[in-house]
Amino acid sequence: MYQTNYHRASSVADAVKLQKKADDGKFVSGGMTLIQTMKQRLAAPSDLIDLRHIKELKGVKVSGKSVTIGAATTHAEVASDAKLAKACPAICHLAAHIGDPHVRNMGTIGGSVANNDPAADYPAAMLALDATIVTNKREIAAAKFFTGLFETALKDDEIVTAVTFTVPDKCGYSKFPNPASRYAMTGVFVAKRKDGVKAAVTGAGDDGVFRSKEVEAALSKKFDASALDGVKVSAKNLMTDIHATAEYRANLIVVMAKRAVAAANG
Amino acid sequence: MSEVSMVVNGRRVSGTVEDRTLLVHFLRENQGLTGTHVGCDTSQCGACVVHMDGKAVKSCSMLAAQASGSEIVTIEGLANGADLHPVQAAFKEHHGLQCGFCTPGMIMAAVDMINRHPGGLDEKTVRAELEGNICRCTGYHNIVKAILAASQTMAKGKGKTKKAA
Ligand SMILES: Cc1cc2nc3c(=O)[nH]c(=O)nc-3n(C[C@H](O)[C@H](O)[C@H](O)COP(=O)(O)OP(=O)(O)OC[C@H]3O[C@@H](n4cnc5c(N)ncnc54)[C@H](O)[C@@H]3O)c2cc1C
Ligand code: FES
Ligand code: FES
Numbered sequence: 053m054y055q056t057n058y059h060r061a062s063s064v065a066d067a068v069k070l071q072k073k074a075d076d077g078k079f080v081s082g083g084m085t086l087i088q089t090m091k092q093r094l095a096a097p098s099d100l101i102d103l104r105h106i107k108e109l110k111g112v113k114v115s116g117k118s119v120t121i122g123a124a125t126t127h128a129e130v131a132s133d134a135k136l137a138k139a140c141p142a143i144c145h146l147a148a149h150i151g152d153p154h155v156r157n158m159g160t161i162g163g164s165v166a167n168n169d170p171a172a173d174y175p176a177a178m179l180a181l182d183a184t185i186v187t188n189k190r191e192i193a194a195a196k197f198f199t200g201l202f203e204t205a206l207k208d209d210e211i212v213t214a215v216t217f218t219v220p221d222k223c224g225y226s227k228f229p230n231p232a233s234r235y236a237m238t239g240v241f242v243a244k245r246k247d248g249v250k251a252a253v254t255g256a257g258d259d260g261v262f263r264s265k266e267v268e269a270a271l272s273k274k275f276d277a278s279a280l281d282g283v284k285v286s287a288k289n290l291m292t293d294i295h296a297t298a299e300y301r302a303n304l305i306v307v308m309a310k311r312a313v314a315a316a317n318g
Numbered sequence: 319m320s321e322v323s324m325v326v327n328g329r330r331v332s333g334t335v336e337d338r339t340l341l342v343h344f345l346r347e348n349q350g351l352t353g354t355h356v357g358c359d360t361s362q363c364g365a366c367v368v369h370m371d372g373k374a375v376k377s378c379s380m381l382a383a384q385a386s387g388s389e390i391v392t393i394e395g396l397a398n399g400a401d402l403h404p405v406q407a408a409f410k411e412h413h414g415l416q417c418g419f420c421t422p423g424m425i426m427a428a429v430d431m432i433n434r435h436p437g438g439l440d441e442k443t444v445r446a447e448l449e450g451n452i453c454r455c456t457g458y459h460n461i462v463k464a465i466l467a468a469s470q471t472m473a474k475g476k477g478k479t480k481k482a483a
Contacts, residue, residue, distance in 0.1 A: 053338045055336065055337070057337050058383040080384070087379050087380060089341075090338075100337075152450025153431070153450055154367055154375050154376045155450060158379070158380070232450060
């Protein structure tokens with residue numbers, strides 16, 4: 053790791069101030085991605101501004117159908133939140149299957165959406181749930197927030213403070229985990245509301261998380277796994293890497309969508 | 319440089335370290351607590367697992383400065399004098415180790431796992447919970463047996479040590 057200067061922010065305003073003062077300052081939350089990247093010398097921020105101790109960024113709020121999750125809430129906290137498990141169990145299930153217990157004790161939802169790893173789980177949920185990403189400056193719809201591989205609409209000095217969404221009528225998530233890392237080799241989050249079905253795919257797209265038209269069309273007719281029988285998803289714009297070809301992932305999208313719907317229908 | 323201060327195995331310690339110092343290096347090199355191991359550089363093997371404020375974390379993936387102000391328990395902090403912690407005793411009894419390299423992390427992960435499942439553990443849960451700990455020797459069977467046995471011993475409250483929070 054290259055040299056860096058560590059700062060612990062006490063509030064969002066303090067974090068912004070520290071970032072402004074730094075040459076090339078970066079926020080760190082759980083560090084489960086950033087510290088790794090720094091160890092590999094793929095990132096070398098002059099300053100690290102730690103958001104983990106900022107109280108206003110923590111916690112889950114459920115009020116009726118409205119859910120707000122603070123950016124510094126860890127995956128373990130989301131997974132084990134009793135109110136959330138009642139209101140929207142799919143999001144707890146998703147969080148409970150990120151990486152491993154130790155990663156879940158540190159990694160945060162804010163870090164995950166800000167990082168927008170093409171194989172991360174939360175981006176699929178955010179997109180399918182029509183979530184809003186709240187920052188210290190504005191509110192951004194998930195559809196506008198995730199802009200490409202590891203790319204988001206965030207500015208350098210912008211901090212994700214929370215994500216919010218309205219619980220849909222039904223939703224479910226299923227991923228085919230990479231056997232080594234547990235990142236999604238393909239994961240599908242489906243959400244059904246009166247005005248239609250959204251199905252977001254992670255781990256498969258060449259350009260990161262996206263919505264599958266084929267899956268949405270089939271599930272809009274009937275929200276049941278059987279509606280996906282015989283449905284084909286195009287392999288165009290899907291990823292090929294050492295783990296799987298684009299065609300393999302195209303098939304996985306349908307298989308994972310079936311499982312996600314089955315989970316949503318309970 | 320950063321002034322870091324934390325409670326390690328019940329003892330308050332402090333030191334001045336480079337900001338980029340990882341917690342695992344602070345423990346091993348500044349504190350001489352070499353029980354915590356480093357087995358990879360991808361945050362996947364779990365040989366470095368310690369408890370921070372009661373939760374299992376990978377000490378290779380965190381700066382010492384990030385951990386400043388917290389309470390850390392390492393493998394050295396588990397036993398009560400000459401009495402092994404129930405999880406340590408179970409690993410010995412059930413041959414849960416061969417070379418022993420992964421063992422400190424395995425045991426710290428196991429203690430955390432047992433604490434989080436007061437209602438008891440089954441084999442499937444133990445295997446899923448070991449996702450973040452890799453062993454290149456045992457094939458895991460005896461590790462799983464040891465954790466299940468320790469979980470039962472601890473449920474009976476036998477030989478519970480205070481420090482094993
Ligand atoms: C072994 C392992 C397995 C994993 N498996 C999975 C998996 O199965 N699925 C999955 O989805 N993820 C997985 N992850 C990633 C994990 O979920 C990370 O925790 C997450 O991607 C990043 O969150 P963090 O809080 O650790 O962010 P950090 O590493 O602290 O930061 C990541 C990036 O986000 C920025 N950032 C952090 N917080 C904010 C904020 N509030 N506002 C603005 N920018 C911010 C940082 O500057 C940095 O660029 C895994 C990681 C590891 C090490
Ligand atoms: S050394 Fe920490 S996970 Fe391998
Ligand atoms: S006993 Fe050798 S790595 Fe686990």
